[in-house]
Amino acid sequence: MPTPLASTDREAALQAVIDALKQENDYLRWQLAKARRERFGRSSERGDLLDQLPLYEEPAQALPEVMPETATAKCVARSPRRAGQSRPRLSDTLPREEIIHAASDGCACPACGGALKPLGEDVSEVLEYVPASFKVVRHVRPKLACGRCDVIVQALAPSRPIARGLAGPGLLAQVLVSKYCDHQPLYRQSAIYARHGVTLSRSTLADWVAGSSHLLRPLVAALQRYVMNGDKVHADDTPVPVLAPGRGKTKTGRLWTYVRDDHASGSPDPVAVWFGYSPDRKGEHPQRHLRDFAGILQADGYAGFNQLYATGRIQEAACWAHVRRKFYDIAEQQASPVALQAIARIGALYGIEAEVRGQATPIRQQARQARAGPLLAALHAWLHDAVRALPRKSVLAGAIHYALARWTALTRYVDDGRIEIDNNPAERALRGVALGRKNYLFAGSDTGGHSAAAIYSLLGTAAMNGIEPLAYLREVLARIGDHPVNRVDELLPWNLVPCASSAKVA
Numbered sequence: 297m298p299t300p301l302a303s304t305d306r307e308a309a310l311q312a313v314i315d316a317l318k319q320e321n322d323y324l325r326w327q328l329a330k331a332r333r334e335r336f337g338r339s340s341e342r343g344d345l346l347d348q349l350p351l352y353e354e355p356a357q358a359l360p361e362v363m364p365e366t367a368t369a370k371c372v373a374r375s376p377r378r379a380g381q382s383r384p385r386l387s388d389t390l391p392r393e394e395i396i397h398a399a400s401d402g403c404a405c406p407a408c409g410g411a412l413k414p415l416g417e418d419v420s421e422v423l424e425y426v427p428a429s430f431k432v433v434r435h436v437r438p439k440l441a442c443g444r445c446d447v448i449v450q451a452l453a454p455s456r457p458i459a460r461g462l463a464g465p466g467l468l469a470q471v472l473v474s475k476y477c478d479h480q481p482l483y484r485q486s487a488i489y490a491r492h493g494v495t496l497s498r499s500t501l502a503d504w505v506a507g508s509s510h511l512l513r514p515l516v517a518a519l520q521r522y523v524m525n526g527d528k529v530h531a532d533d534t535p536v537p538v539l540a541p542g543r544g545k546t547k548t549g550r551l552w553t554y555v556r557d558d559h560a561s562g563s564p565d566p567v568a569v570w571f572g573y574s575p576d577r578k579g580e581h582p583q584r585h586l587r588d589f590a591g592i593l594q595a596d597g598y599a600g601f602n603q604l605y606a607t608g609r610i611q612e613a614a615c616w617a618h619v620r621r622k623f624y625d626i627a628e629q630q631a632s633p634v635a636l637q638a639i640a641r642i643g644a645l646y647g648i649e650a651e652v653r654g655q656a657t658p659i660r661q662q663a664r665q666a667r668a669g670p671l672l673a674a675l676h677a678w679l680h681d682a683v684r685a686l687p688r689k690s691v692l693a694g695a696i697h698y699a700l701a702r703w704t705a706l707t708r709y710v711d712d713g714r715i716e717i718d719n720n721p722a723e724r725a726l727r728g729v730a731l732g733r734k735n736y737l738f739a740g741s742d743t744g745g746h747s748a749a750a751i752y753s754l755l756g757t758a759a760m761n762g763i764e765p766l767a768y769l770r771e772v773l774a775r776i777g778d779h780p781v782n783r784v785d786e787l788l789p790w791n792l793v794p795c796a797s798s799a800k801v802a
Contacts, residue, residue: 552585571752645672665711
């Protein structure tokens with residue numbers, strides 16, 4: 297017969313196993329919910345979950361400190377919806393065709409025969425679509441011969457974007473924008489062009505993409521220099537499937553994005569993004585990309601950046617959106633009161649940012665120190681108290697430890713008005729890559745990855761500056777072949793005046 301002590305030890309061991317299994321089950325459920333949301337759910341992480349907060353006011357033992365009511369109310373409040381929305385106004389820049397519908401062929405009244413006089417008119421507009429079309433441009437160069445000395449005179453042949461290539465700058469721009477802005481794979485484009493009676497194989501289109509990327513290389517290098525000459529850069533990366541030659545399957549490459557965007561701190565400098573490609577995610581790649589940069593690097597917690605921070609030349613600024621996302625995933629799956637409270641507290645910090653966005657750096661710094669500083673101090677103490685009441689290996693404890701381990705980098709924005717509260721500019725720059733990746737599935741090679749990075753850089757920068765990408769790229773491809781390489785900065789989106797002034801996005 298087992299002794300009471302042995303029975304107690306057995307029960308304790310069984311309880312420990314049960315607790316471990318519960319933690320593992322919670323973690324697996326959280327991972328499954330997160331994966332489902334990332335694949336099928338909406339990307340927005342607004343404060344809808346905070347509506348559940350009043351349900352958890354009673355179990356105060358899990359919440360060492362209660363969130364101030366004013367801050368919570370500010371996080372929960374939503375912008376009012378308009379009861380009805382009027383039809384969008386058609387842009388004044390669109391060409392217009394006027395058709396006059398006369399009520400009578402003559403000037404006599406159909407009722408009494410009297411003379412008619414103008415009374416006014418009713419005007420309505422209908423938006424019509426003119427399908428895209430191809431045309432052949434014939435460059436004719438007459439030859440002239442001198443009757444006295446047999447000299448032949450002929451104009452020089454105009455340069456082409458791709459030497460001896462069939463495509464003009466407009467067609468090349470269309471292929472590139474369709475692939476990298478509209479996410480149309482080359483095989484789909486080939487089928488679309490065939491419907492117009494033009495046979496262009498996928499291999500031909502791929503050669504055009506590679507040739508255009510090579511032609512644009514000096515301009516992309518100038519864009520990289522501009523991005524790295526700022527004193528703050530947002531950085532992020534995303535996986536890109538790349539066909540591995542000879543293996544019959546794909547490998548995982550990376551596209552790295554670096555964004556220079558200081559508009560939120562009142563800077564008039566143009567916004568720009570530069571993409572770099574690498575065949576893997578080793579830290580040597582961002583270290584190479586940022587070798588000439590000195591300033592503030594706003595990024596996630598990727599360990600490959602640590603060597604850059606160690607030199608002191610680059611300061612780390614972490615991202616509150618990443619912290620909030622971890623609590624959001626937990627709250628959505630478990631409705632945890634601690635996670636909901638954390639979301640509410642972080643939301644109060646974002647409320648302050650919304651009020652100072654676009655203000656000058658000193659104003660932002662002063663407002664943050666006066667208002668966000670006390671909230672962050674209270675949040676720091678609250679996280680320490682909350683984590684003590686949680687199992688060490690729980691998902692919620694992991695989210696809290698993630699924030700506490702990066703606290704210095706997370707709070708650096710309070711004392712520096714140049715820094716943003718999150719790294720969303722870099723994440724926004726990667727949205728087009730994520731959409732395109734779903735359509736064209738993989739890059740054909742590492743060379744294709746570098747080509748994609750170059751085109752994404754130019755098209756992304758044009759869109760960020762409100763310039764229509766197709767018009768910009770067509771202008772660049774028409775000029776760059778004859779443009780002096782030491783003046784290539786003139787072709788950056790904000791410097792290309794004719795394109796920028798006539799092709800603004802409405």
